[in-house]
Amino acid sequence: MTTPVRVLLADDEHLIRGALAALLSLEDDLVVVAEAATGPEALAMARAHAPDVAVLDLQMPGADGVKVATSLRAELPACRVLIVTSHGRPGHLKRALAAGVRGFVPKTVSAQRLAELIRAVHAGNRYVDPELAADAISAGDSPLTAREAEVLEHAADGAPVAEIAERAALAEGTVRNYLSSAASKLGAENRHAAVRLARERGWV
Amino acid sequence: MTTPVRVLLADDEHLIRGALAALLSLEDDLVVVAEAATGPEALAMARAHAPDVAVLDLQMPGADGVKVATSLRAELPACRVLIVTSHGRPGHLKRALAAGVRGFVPKTVSAQRLAELIRAVHAGNRYVDPELAADAISAGDSPLTAREAEVLEHAADGAPVAEIAERAALAEGTVRNYLSSAASKLGAENRHAAVRLARERGWV
DNA sequence: CACCCCCTCTGACATTTGTCATGCCCGGTG
DNA sequence: CACCGGGCATGACAAATGTCAGAGGGGGTG
The missing domain is CATH 1.10.10.10 (Winged helix-like DNA-binding domain superfamily/Winged helix DNA-binding domain)
Structure with a gap:
């Protein structure tokens, strides 16, 4: 087997982050190399560890997932970004994709599925949750100037x-x-x- | 050792629920006997499995954690309730305690700590996160009629x-x-x- | 160039608000 | 019983808000 996928995990809820880290570590082709609880911290960790995939929560103190993704795009183009969110607003998805995010899924997915998606994103694929995508399309673009x-x-x-x-x-x-x-x-x-x-x- | 503590886990985010279930199962004196994604589902599961401790998310579709706790108090007085929340509003804590909840903690605690708290609550102790308690006290009672x-x-x-x-x-x-x-x-x-x-x- | 859309502003008007004074009914408390 | 606070209402007034018409400037497109 090839070298494992190096993952950065960022979520302000320690409970989730820790649990997730433990679960993902069970997959032997994934390794969590860094964790962060805030936006700026996530950026710092990314710089320090240069992960292959960054799994970011959408809402974090300091800077939200999309902002972090934008900075990451500039500083570490090789690092793929996967956004995880609890409340998926249509507009966020659009902004995330514009920021070069490769994956966008709700927290209702299973850990198993998340692991698969990390692999898919690492392999260069894009993945957007079908339901969120449908919402985004039906909501359309903002009519506001x-x-x-x-x-x-x-x-x-x-x-x-x-x-x-x-x-x-x-x-x-x-x-x-x-x-x-x-x-x-x-x-x-x-x-x-x-x-x-x-x-x-x-x-x- | 005595019989393990039977735990019900209710949270609408599958990712967290699953991860949590896995982590708690590592503790050999805890066993997750049921999981639920909504308020009503949590109630049904509780009736079916009569857990020792119910770990409830505060915000769930259908009925929030406090509502579920109130019903549980009436139907299964032996079942201790521990509430976990991402956004701790002072008033919620007060309402939760009034509903007979034994524990109230933010999701920023570690899984290890949560396991300890489940044991503590099961033993009959109460536990409220100090920071949330301070917020609740400083916010005071609602001045509204x-x-x-x-x-x-x-x-x-x-x-x-x-x-x-x-x-x-x-x-x-x-x-x-x-x-x-x-x-x-x-x-x-x-x-x-x-x-x-x-x-x-x-x-x- | 003409056209259109957006940005910006003004003035005027109708409507919705916030605020205050005042009054009545009721249940509890001293 | 007298008093008070809360629930409920009315009427009236000032202030904030929503709505409309209009008008000048600028950038981009056919």
Whole structure:
């Protein structure tokens, strides 16, 4: 047999990370060479150990999986990235693929299946969970313009228009206009519902 | 040695559940007798297998860990409940303890530690993660009255006052009053920010 | 070049909100 | 029993928000 696949495991939940490391180690063609609990830590570990495959959680403190994947793409082009996530929003998948991620699966898969996917990704294949892919396709592209999305993001915490205007360096009236058009594009009754919808689809 | 501790494992993420089951099985005084991916399934499994300890994820489809714990308390008083969670909101801890849960820990603990806690809980001890406990204490009790909390919940998805009034069977003016007083109690600028804050603290 | 789409702003208007004062009914507490 | 706090409501007002029409500038495409 050839040399084993060197794997980096990044997930902020120690329970999962540890358990996963143990399970993957049972596969004798896989070896977990490093673990990380945060985005920056994952990057540092990747630099230090140059793994073949990085298994990244989508939501981690510091920097999310997609951001890490982007940096990894630049620094270690040979390292393939596989993203694992609990809540798969359609938009995230699109962003992940754009960042050069090779695999994208929900945490509902079995460890056995994950091991297979690590091998597949290492071999150069791509794999996206069919259900998540279907969601992404049916959700389609974001109908929002760049500014609409930006303003909507600033509105996310329920701030009043005046504050959004200040943060975005726009006139209040302009902000209201963007908010209004964004809400109508999303079919929402008001900006708050719009924020919720955009969040669900991963458009913010 | 005495008979092993019979454990029920409930978590919607197959990856974690499977990995955990494998790890816990390495401990020879623990045996995983059942697994479940949803709240109702966890209940059914508990009825069928009467485990000594139920390890429940806080967020599951169908019914959350606290709801399951409440039912379990009534149906299987001998079964001790240990809750595991990724995002520990202060209010959840309080609700969990009220439901008779014996242990409450974040998923950042190690599997080794979890095994110890399962034994401790089985022996009749209680255990709450110190950090979560500190959060819960510093966050204090919800200052909201029952109606304020109810109205705030209905406001959660950004619905207009008219809709909230209809769902809560209240006059619009009354709803506005409750929302207003809730927001001022939480120190929020408006109801949407109030919803966010109450969510964070686990008060809704 | 003409056209279209996006960005930006303004002003005006209707509607929705937040806020406050005030009143009534009820269950508990001193 | 008198008092208080909470639940519930009304009405009125100010402020925030949503909506519309319009208008100038800029970049890209046919």
